[in-house]
Amino acid sequence: xxxxxxxxxxxxxxxxxxxxxxxxxxxxxxxxxxxxxxxxxxxxxxxxxxxxxxxxxxxxxxxxxxxxxxxxxxxxxxxxxxxxxxxxxxxxxxxxxxxxxxxxxxxxxxxxxxxxxxxxxxxxxxxxxxxxx
Amino acid sequence: xxxxxxxxxxxxxxxxxxxxxxxxxxxxxxxxxxxxxxxxxxxxxxxxxxxxxxxxxxxxxxxxxxxxxxxxxxxxxxxxxxxxxxxxxxxxxxxxxxxxxxxxxxxxxxxxxxxxxxxxxxxxxxxxxxxxx
DNA sequence: GTTCATGCAAATACTTTGCAGACTA
DNA sequence: TAGTCTGCAAAGTATTTGCATGAAC
Numbered sequence: 001x002x003x004x005x006x007x008x009x010x011x012x013x014x015x016x017x018x019x020x021x022x023x024x025x026x027x028x029x030x031x032x033x034x035x036x037x038x039x040x041x042x043x044x045x046x047x048x049x050x051x052x053x054x055x056x057x058x059x060x061x062x063x064x065x066x067x068x069x070x071x072x073x074x075x076x077x078x079x080x081x082x083x084x085x086x087x088x089x090x091x092x093x094x095x096x097x098x099x100x101x102x103x104x105x106x107x108x109x110x111x112x113x114x115x116x117x118x119x120x121x122x123x124x125x126x127x128x129x130x131x132x133x
Numbered sequence: 134x135x136x137x138x139x140x141x142x143x144x145x146x147x148x149x150x151x152x153x154x155x156x157x158x159x160x161x162x163x164x165x166x167x168x169x170x171x172x173x174x175x176x177x178x179x180x181x182x183x184x185x186x187x188x189x190x191x192x193x194x195x196x197x198x199x200x201x202x203x204x205x206x207x208x209x210x211x212x213x214x215x216x217x218x219x220x221x222x223x224x225x226x227x228x229x230x231x232x233x234x235x236x237x238x239x240x241x242x243x244x245x246x247x248x249x250x251x252x253x254x255x256x257x258x259x260x261x262x263x264x265x266x
Numbered sequence: 267g268t269t270c271a272t273g274c275a276a277a278t279a280c281t282t283t284g285c286a287g288a289c290t291a
Numbered sequence: 292t293a294g295t296c297t298g299c300a301a302a303g304t305a306t307t308t309g310c311a312t313g314a315a316c
Contacts, residue, residue, distance in 0.1 A: 009316095012270085013271085014269090014314075016272080018271080018272070034305095050272080051272055057307095088247055099243065099246060101239060101242060106235075106236060109234060110221075110232065113234075115262065115263035116221045116230070116261065118260040119260040121257060122257050122259075123257075124254060125247075125249065125254045126252055126255075128250045129249055130248035145294090145295085146295070146296085147294090147295055149289075149290070149295090151297070180298090181297070182280095182281090183297080183298070186280095186282075
């Protein structure tokens with residue numbers, strides 16, 4: 001948290017209560033704008049949806065959050081201060097789990113087979129979680 | 134084309150000129166709704182954007198097209214009658230190339246590490262294409 | 267006190283729905 | 292001819308912008 005606070009202040013920006021709330025809500029899992037909006041408004045505080053959009057865009061610029069696209073669903077946001085990982089999405093209950101994988105071999109194949117200078121990749125899995133099976 | 138035509142007719146649906154146009158436009162590469170809309174309207178014909186949405190939804194139901202999410206961009210549609218493949222996206226020019234990969238090993242790891250019954254996955258790469266380097 | 271951020275209202279963009287007329291088979 | 296499909300208009304949803312007030316430092 002303090003690292004993030006410092007990052008924001010170093011940019012000459014303010015560390016407001018709204019930003020703190022959103023950071024708090026993001027601790028859980030990748031969430032959509034609406035989910036984040038509901039999470040921060042379930043408490044006594046009320047925050048405008050515009051503010052949620054603006055803060056998320058701001059966090060994205062600063063690299064504090066990542067935008068994750070899970071197939072044909074809305075975009076989700078997650079904190080980026082985690083180890084590189086991928087997602088398992090349950091198509092029944094919508095639950096999302098993280099998973100870490102040894103993808104180096106595959107990346108080497110891509111580099112050999114293509115002319116692209118690869119900078120990043122996304123790898124997501126869809127199926128049915130243990131609970132829903 | 135004839136396979137698709139048959140598939141549509143077997144469902145008791147019509148093979149209209151609009152559907153033909155959209156199939157034609159999709160031959161190229163994964164495209165957004167707007168791109169498809171522009172492509173079909175560049176010719177003499179004019180087609181409503183509503184129709185583009187409806188036909189794409191219809192094709193999605195019939196399994197004729199797939200919806201592809203490339204990171205934080207809009208959804209794209211591509212013909213599904215291709216071999217399973219992944220995408221290389223150029224962050225400079227937006228060009229998209231297909232690539233086929235030996236991902237079986239990785240899938241086995243996922244099955245071993247997780248409780249999920251995996252049904253599908255998406256794997257996309259982002260970087261700079263040869264031309265833009 | 268200065269500057270940046272928030273809330274509200276309104277604008278813009280994206281997607282879906284209803285219905286009458288047009289087209290396919 | 293029967294039934295589906297399209298175009299247009301309008302509604303619904305998502306996201307962005309402008310501006311006055313409020314908060315952070």
